């Protein structure tokens with residue numbers, strides 16, 4: 001049995017360590033991003049940032065410390081976040097008059113400021129995003145997926161009315177879906193969160209949910225319609241065209257470095273990391289093989305290929321260290337580099353190179369004349385192929401035939417006995433919190449979202465058997 005199916009958590013930690021993406025630090029739950037790990041985030045940032053700006057948003061920066069009193073202004077918000085807040089109680093040797101929290105998210109600070117910045121309908125909409133670190137003191141941590149400090153972006157917008165704010169909420173969810181599917185090659189289910197799972201202080205929360213190779217879900221991005229709740233708490237009012245005061249409608253939306261964890265858990269295999277070409281820090285590695293040191297024309301040809309790829313904007317490395325080819329192959333595979341090119345004296349005589357895609361078993365020979373074109377083509381093909389593979393996997397493990405708790409429990413028992421992953425279950429839900437809680441208690445399956453596009457609507461509640469109001473994806477989640 002492969003390690004990935006046998007012991008997924010061990011496989012995950014081994015994979016990120018062998019790929020040199022991160023390191024642990026003496027601060028519990030806080031990791032260091034090493035350059036190859038951080039660059040994954042940079043590519044995600046670049047694409048997201050471009051999309052945000054194309055849709056009229058601008059970046060700003062807000063303080064990391066938030067006064068305690070700010071949290072008390074919005075009841076649900078403090079209730080949701082207070083268990084995870086780290087506090088600063090003294091500075092420069094003196095006790096502070098008011099405790100300061102390390103931000104878990106910035107609705108309160110930004111709400112406070114927007115109440116000064118927004119005066120008239122002419123000031124709206126306010127479309128601001130922040131790239132920042134946030135803190136949530138988690139009991140159980142897992143690198144990239146759940147850490148006490150993590151990196152993210154948080155968008156905070158203010159609008160004249162509900163319609164405008166709701167359009168914004170959906171627009172950002174669509175951008176998240178497009179980036180996660182297009183750039184990270186991760187298929188997602190988009191939909192609405194149930195009240196129990198939504199953001200503390202939101203009216204409605206929407207999410208995209210991704211399936212990892214162990215069948216568990218990762219919430220890959222969320223977009224919240226906050227109504228006038230934060231506007232009322234922080235007194236964010238504007239004068240409308242009739243010269244009357246009205247509360248703004250706000251939204252917030254976020255994605256974080258857990259996307260890196262998702263990439264690893266969706267695409268990785270028993271040989272280690274597999275990276276979609278679009279975000280790979282190194283997209284192509286060139287490796288001389290055979291008695292190449294005696295034959296200077298080998299490195300000369302590889303240098304030419306290197307320059308040609310570089311001028312095409314492709315991130316390429318030439319590995320001419322004195323390690324054996326076998327060692328190098330293994331090392332670059334562990335790092336998930338999408339395409340490897342091998343060139344030795346015999347290949348040179350045949351006017352060809354060998355090309356291997358990280359996710360395919362066989363090498364193919366490519367003529368030296370066509371090598372740059374072939375590599376460009378393969379990077380594109382692999383990007384699509386990884387998405388298709390992940391999609392086939394999530395479809396295979398998305399179960400739509402389970403309608404009762406007995407069936408769910410049987411399904412879990414069968415998966416356990418057969419050593420297969422339980423995956424996700426599409427089931428009916430009556431809308432009662434108690435049913436949702438009870439499913440979670442008994443099976444650890446939580447409501448992921450109420451999908452916009454569902455295979456088939458369900459008639460009865462998975463738990464109580466009464467008429468279903470919603471059709472929900474249930475799954476174990478990170």
Ligand SMILES: [Zn+2]
Pocket residue numbers: 429430431432435461462463464465466
């Ligand atoms: Zn029910």
